[in-house]
Every structure is written in C-alpha cells, then in structure tokens.
Amino acid sequence: MNPAEWLHRTALAHPGAPALFHGTEQVCDYAGFDRAARAIGAALAARGLGKGDNIAVFLPNGPDYLPLLYGIWTAGATAVPVNAKLHPKEVAWIVENAAARLIFASSAPALRDAGVASEVVELAGPDHAAMLATPPLPRPVALSADHPVWMFYTSGTTGRPKGAILSCANLMAMSLSYLADVDEVSPDDAALYAAPLSHGAGLYNFVHVLRAARHVLPRSGGFDPAEIFELARAHGNLSMFAAPTMVKRLVAAARQSGATGEGIKTIVYGGGPMYVADIQEALAQFGPKFVQIYGQGETPMTITALSRADIADSAHPDWLARLGSVGRAHSVAEVAVLGTDGTPMPVGEVGEIAVRGAAVMQGYLNNPEATAKTLRDGWLWTGDLGHLDPAGYLTLHDRAKDLVVSGGSNIYPREVEEALLAHPAVREVSVIGQPDPEWGEVVVAFVVLDAPVDESALDEACTSTIARFKKPKRYVFVEELPKNNYGKVLKTELRALLAEH
Template sequence: MTDPDGGTAPVSTRVMNLATLLTQSARRDPDGVALVMGETRWTWAAFEARTDALAAALQQRFGLQKGDRVMCQSQNCLEMMQAMFAVWRAGGVWVPANFRQTPEEVIYLTQSSGARFLLCNAAFPDHAAACAAACPDLAVTLSFGASDFAPSVQAVTDQFMGRRPQVAAVDRDDPCWFFFTSGTTGRPKASVLTHGQMAFVVTNHLADLMPGLTPDDASLVVAPLSHGAGVHQLTQVARGVKTVLLPGERFDVATVWALVAQWRVSTMFTVPTILKLLVEHPSTAGADLRSLRYVIYAGAPMYRVDQQAALRVLGPVLVQYFGLGECTGNITVLPARLHQAEDGPHVRIGTCGHPRTGIEIQIQDDQGRDLPPGQTGEICVIGPAVFAGYYRNPEANAKAFRNGWFRTGDLGHLDEAGFLYITGRQSDMYISGGSNVYPREIEEKILTHPAISEVAVLGMPDPLWGEVGWAVCVPRAPVTEADLVAHLEGRLSRYKMPRRFVLWEALPKSAYGKITKKMIREELEARGLIESPPCPHA
C-alpha cells in the first residue's frame, strides 16, 4: 500500500477485533445452537449477549484498559469461551494457563505476563489464593462458578446484561493472546500472538484444514481450550459451527462417541496419543462415525502404524498439521486425500505434509544456509502466522529468529516436491560414536513390533560411545529385550541400535497428552535408573 504522498508507509494497520467473529455469527444465526456442555445450551444470540455483558463489566466496573493481560486458570467450560471473546472485545490480552499446573507454576505465568486480571475456576481456590498473595500487580479476580474467593463471572454477567462495551480498536500487531510454550526444556515462554496474525491463522485453518464448514457442522472439544483446541474453536465460531464440550473433566471414549452420534459431530482436534486411545477403545467398534469429516491431529508426529490403524477404523478423515505455538500450528498440512492406509510406491510415508498457504519453509544448516532437498537441518519458517516474539525475552528472541526466519528447533528435510519430513527435536538428537542419531527413526522401527504400544528413545551418556540410545517401551503383550533386539536386526544400523530396553506400563505425558522426553528422563531418575542431573539433551 502507498500513502497519499506516494510513499510506501502503510496508511493504516487497523484490523478487525477477533471478537467480531462472534458478532457476525450471532447476526447470521441468532437462534442456532452455539455452545453445548452437558444439558446446557447457548444460542449464538445468548453467547453474544453474555460476551457483551462481561466485556462491559470488565471495562466499566473493573477498569480493564487496552493491553491489560488477563490470566485464566480453568478447565474447559462455557464461561471460558465467553471470557476469551469478552477479553478481546474489551481490548485485553488472553493469557490461558494449563489448568493442570500447580499454584506455583500459575504464579510464575501471572508474574511473567504482568497480568492485572485473574479468571479462576471455582475448582481452584488454592491457585487463586496463591496468585493473590504473590502477585501484587493482580488487581481483579473473578471466578467461573460460585466461590468464596471472588465474584463469579455468571453473577457479573447477569448484572451487566443489556449493556454494551466499547469494542476496542486494534491494529494488526496488537497482542491478543499470550500462548505459553510447553516448557519442555525450561520455564514456559509467552509467545505473543496478535489480532492480525490470528485472523490469518483462522482463515488458513478454514482453507487448509477444514474447508467447507457451515452451521450444519458440529465440533467436539476433547483437549484443553487453553492451547491448540482454543485456536481450533475460534475457527468454528468464524463459520457458525456449534461447539460441543465434554460434560466433565474426565476423558471417556464412550462419551466421546455418544456425543459424536448425538450432535452429528463433523470435526475434532486432538493429539496422536488421544487419537490412538480413541481408535483402540472397545466402544469404538460399535460407534456411529458417519458424521465425521475432519479428525485433525497435531502436537506431535504420529507413528505410521498408529496412522494406519486410525485410517482403517475411522476412514479417510484424518488431517495432520505441523506447527508450534509460536506459529499456532500453521506450518504444514497433510490433508485427508493424502493419507493412505496402505503403503505403496506413490505414498509419502512419514511426511507431515506440504507448506500451509502463505507459509515458506527452509531447511537450514547451523549458519542459516538453505539446504537442498534430502538433507537434514533445522526447520525454519516465514509467513503471516509467525508470532511477534516472546514477551519481554530478548535473549529468547535472538535465538529464535535469524535473518527474519523463525527457527523451530525441529530437525527435518524436504523432498523434491516440498513435502516435509520431521526427524525430531534438536534437543532429542544424540551423537553416538561421532554419528548423529535421530530417535524418531528408531521409534518407528520399534513400533512395528506387534507387542509394543508406545515407545520413546533417548540418548544417554556412555563412557565409550559418548551417548547411546535407551528405548523406553510400553508393551501390549509379553515381550523381552531379546525379542526387540532380534526384531531390529537388519532394520537399523548398528550404531542406531538401542543399548538398553526399559519396559513400563505407561509413559508419562503432559497435560495435553504429549509424550515428552523431559518427563521420561525425570521418571528414569525417580526410579533410580539414571543419575541426577539428567543428560543435557533433556
């Protein structure tokens, strides 16, 4: 865009406030069902009115100013969806915590984000008390549900029904969401997501992941709204798709399938470990899956054997995307038409897809040079989905960006057609006898053994080789270390062969259902299998 004087400076960077997506859907279909949880139903008109009321209360009663950060500690609930849009409408920044975190962890998130407001579910009085005591900048606390520690969002909403807020005017680069990283290699960092960036992400999700959504569709939420599932639901609101929340905190596969049948659910967002549970559960065999159109999985690579099982059970509905919180998942897509249950000469086994619309990927070496197809390096990206940087963390920003490219910290390669193959995290790679070893390749091979359900391979210190691999496995049937060694003979080079196999009943997982190497190392240490401190590759 050129300015009136013929220059190149933009005349305006004003963009739509994200909360306007809700207003638009409410105008188009005011009486349609917007939100469902248990026996409770909100129409689009009710959702809009309640959001307006809360936004007005935040501005007029509690003094929320544009740019104020609002911390949210809650499991999924209807009021959490209401609050997210109300905060944006009032001009605030949404700062959701993983609800399974401890009070001390939420204190850190509150302090590091500079939050002035806390929205805390009534189920977490200890979190509210801890934050109130440790965070002097915290000016306002509200609760989801009746509590002894704060006025409830429901009561405040009722008091302000019918009042209109001043919808905050926002620019493209105004923050709307602090998306905390998972903190697998240290304390979580707040990725700053902006109104303009998120508008692109919503558009891209609808184009690349879920094309053709209409108000006849329904979306089932099976993951915490604080992270990827929240972004996914924002896209549903944009198209007037009804959102169905599980009736309680407990994840129950039979309940999932009952809701799919009742509401004719067409879209779901999940992670590979949860998708694996859905596929393997006994209730799945008798479930009515005919309404499913898009079962979207992300957050971690899905092993080929699990992918094949899901395709055979659910049908051709899988959609994979790869990304990080810093790009809100917006790096690659593997659409349903490119998922194949059977191996063949035209099947790209192991790919996480091609670049999303508007995204460019480079595989770079340690000096930032572009590597040719087939060579492994760091996955780097540019595009409108890339975040604005980490909040008040110049050191992390300096490490995360190089020549304008965002460095994901993931390793992989591109093929000649531009499809991406992830080798693993830089922090997961280990060096054995001078050779780089990428655990994902070994994990894929181990999972082809019929007795193994889950596996994680880690590099451990070794006086002779520098590092060697340990394979922590979850068997579904009796199996021995000798069985696994024999299975891998001829499938792996000798230097890649794990030197030790550990059999556990389950692998530790994060609150989002991800298998993290950091947690596995901590468990190995807790069981006395390795010495403290852990290997620096944690």
C-alpha cells in the first residue's frame, strides 16, 4: 500500500488536527498537509512522472520536506532523500546512480556546476509555487506491497554509498513494529526532527502520520539542545530520534542550563555505540525517557530494540549487561548470530549478526555484487559482530572490518573504549588497529580529554576491567573525533591519520 494513503486517510478522519510546525508556529493541519501532497503529486504526474521514476530530495529539514515526500509517493514515484550536508559532487553521483529524473533542492546553480543534468525544482521558487497551486489528485496512486518507495543511500563512510531499495511493505513493517516494540503514539504526541529527515529520523514520520500526531521542524534546521528544550516545553509529549553523540550533548547542555527534559516523552537513540556510562548519565539527568533501537538502512530502524522498561530497570541483576546491549529482536525480525559458514553460533559466542523479516530491503540499486554479498540464504548479513545472551538480548561488539587481531587474539574495540570511558578525564574515545610486523596489529586509542591525564592512568583504567593484552599500545590525543553527518565516528579517517604519522 502506498504510504501516502496513510496521510490521506488521516486527513479524512482528522482534517483539523495540527500537522506541521516550524518551531512553535503551526504551518498547516492534516487537511492542508494532504492537499499539498496531492497537489505536488498532480504536478509531477503532469510532467509524466510516476511509477518507475526516481525523484531526489536534496534539502535541509524544513516544513516543506514531508509534503514533498508525500507528493512524490502520491504520484506513485520513488523518493531518493539525499543528505543536505553532502557536497554537490556527491549529490551528483547519487542522482546519476539513481537515474533521478527530477530533484528538489534549495539552489540549482551549484548542482548544475557539479554536473547534475536532471531537472531541478528550487524550493520556494516559481516552479515549486506552481506545483502547490496545481489542482490536487483525488487520492494517491495505488501501489503494490513490493513497489519501491524510498531509496535509502547509505552514509558512505567507506567507498561510494549504496542505494538500499525499500518497498511499501518494508516501511509498513517498520512503522507497525515501532508501535509494537519501541513506543506508543497518539494524536497528542509530537515528533521532532532534529536529525536529518533523509535518514533515520525521517523514517519515523510514517507512524506519526498514521496516528495523526504533530510534526515539529526546528527553525535552526538541525540539532540545537537549547532549542530542543524550548520546543519540548512548548509542545509537550515530544519524541525524537537521536544518535548517541546527540544524547551526550543534550545531557551536557542540560547540566549546564539546569534543564530536566520537561516536555520530552521519548528519545529513541541508535546509529552508533551508546556506552553504558553515557546512558546512565542520561537516565540520571532526564529519567526514563529512553528507548534504544538497532537497525541499518538495509532494514530500516528494525533489527532489535531495548525497551524503556529495560533501560530504567536498575534493580534487575542483569541491568548493566542489558544497558550495554541493543535489546531483543523486533516483532517483524528474526535475528541470528552466524559463523563464517552460516551456522548459528552458540549463546554467548561472537559471530556476524544476520536478520531476516518483513523490513529487510529488496537489494541495492544497480549493484548486484553488493546485493549478493549482503543478502545470502534468506539472511541480511549486517557486517556487525555480536553475541546473544540466553534471554535473547543482542550485544554488539564492532563492525567486522574493525575487529583487531593482535598476536592471534581477537580484540573488540568497543570493550577497550568502554574501559577507557570509565575514566573521568575521558570525554570520547575511538579504538582502531594499526598494522604491526610482530603482532599483526596493535591497539591504538584516539582519545578526547576533558582534563590532563597520564597514559599510565589510562592503562590502569583498562587493566581494571579487561585483559592486559587488550590495552592500547599507543594513545593519540586529539581535540575531536572525525564524524559523519549522523554522528558516527569515521574510523577510515583515523586510519588515514595514523598512516600519515
């Protein structure tokens, strides 16, 4: 079923319900949201765009973003959301790879200079205004369950990004699983989009449209802790998706300003490692407002979830272990930890995490080799290493490519990072392996400090919780860790930096 059908149904049932907000200002109700989408859909159809066509959206977060997406789907076309922080040449590559016939963007000249040949419709320009003035389609074009609707381009931390093909059925499964495994949603709720709508944060729009909830676009267009606290107080019942680095910044800002998270209902975190010490600090500051999810663009936001109850249950004997996990399988997912030969690993032993179920992508666009490597024997092989405990809680170790093999022993960077973060002077840390002629690889830790500290003290922090052979052989102190636009540490850049020295 076309996801735009959810918007249309909600608009028919709740036409006057407040829908889109820019900061605290209401932009439109659900009737207006739906009409804008159907008008854009009609304008696209008049251009001959519909089923089988890909349409890119290269825009920062704003109140026009969701109507454009739903307009694309109303016409029956496939949306290709592109991170607004990418360089125009990177955008040009994605547009060409997706064969996008049209792209919505803030400005055309930079894209033209980068070689984009597709038609560009500038936001708030005359073409966009004409689209909104087009007599709307009566309802969205009907789509089959396997019809592609969202081309999710991976963040591309290594090599070129790949376009994961997500169908109507994939997104419906993800959305309904949110209600089953992550959080309930009501018309009184508000979804805040402080992370890019082109990725994880945007994927949670569907369930909030289904339940006639409010959609809040910050005036800053992004993540600003002070603004988030203000919007939470103004709107109430605010839910948001945040990377762990964003949660950490929220906590730091709250401590400085005295904010308690008033008005925040739920913070769903994921997209990178959340260290146990960090989530404990977040709980102490804001209380039980947190849910963790583990997913990938290839199975959007839907592999496992660590519930609000699990995160808050400090009396449970396994609480700390569960805080360090990513929870249990989503209702629509089957999760396994497999050996290199595809056989399940025993409970507690590390292998590659695999998932199968209704949310798993159809494959990568124009990349049969990558598709065949990732989708094998009915499983999506995630490239992540982890283990399951007897109760089904999944603990991530690292990406398979980040595993450090030193002297024939496997060392998982995350356990070294957890040990170092226990030291009060350490703000952030990322561990990689450095080639070594004697050991194969040795452990190197890139460390961001809040206060001066001797390396011997860091060594002691490690050896107090992990085996001595796992402690770093070298520390590199940096002002900040390189991250992509979603807050993930770029270990490829750390390796390049290490190679330079």
